[in-house]
Amino acid sequence: MKFFLIAGAVNALLSVAFGAFGAHLLEGRVADKYLDTWQTAVQYQMFHAIGLMVVGILMSSSLIGALGSLSWAGYLMLAGIIIFSGSLYVLSLTGISILGAITPIGGVAFIAGWIMLIVAASKAL
Template sequence: MKFFLIAGAINAFLSVALGAFGAHALEGRVADKYLATWQTAVQYQMFHATGLLIVGLLMSTAFIGPISSLNWAGYLLLAGIVIFSGSLYVLSLTGISILGAITPIGGLAFLAGWIMLIVAALKAL
């Protein structure tokens, strides 16, 4: 529980910081398509940081508690942030297009994480 709350807060912080960095430091230094890619990474990082916070909060309540599917949900969302957003950040800075092949793996981790959150909710009902 505590881990996912901390991971969510750290990722929300990083999302804001990296969004500001992209808007101020990268503008005019990278191609517009890479600025758009950077923004996508920031948005998905924030969305899924919020998901991590939700997982942590659900684990802390008597309503759901520490269900293994919640653990899976949290770890998959975190892996998705690292793989999806991380690959897009590196792609934006380096232009290494092969990183685009890694990004969908992070997207699949996001999807699996949300499915595991659904499973946890169904188990708790």
């Protein structure tokens, strides 16, 4: 529980910092398509930072039978942030287009994380 709350808060902080970095320091230094890519990474990081905090809060409510599913949801969301947003950040800064090939793996992790949250909710209710 504590891990996911802290991981969510740290990722929310990083999302805001990376958003400001992109808006103020990357403009004029990278192509507009890479600024858009950077913004997508920031948005998905924030959405899933909130998801991590939700997971942590739900774990603290001791949903019987759902803790395993909630853990999976949290770890998959965290992996998604690292793979999806991380690859887009690096792509935006370097222009190495092959990095776009691993981004969908992070997207699948996001989807699987939300599915596990659904599974946890259905077990708890």
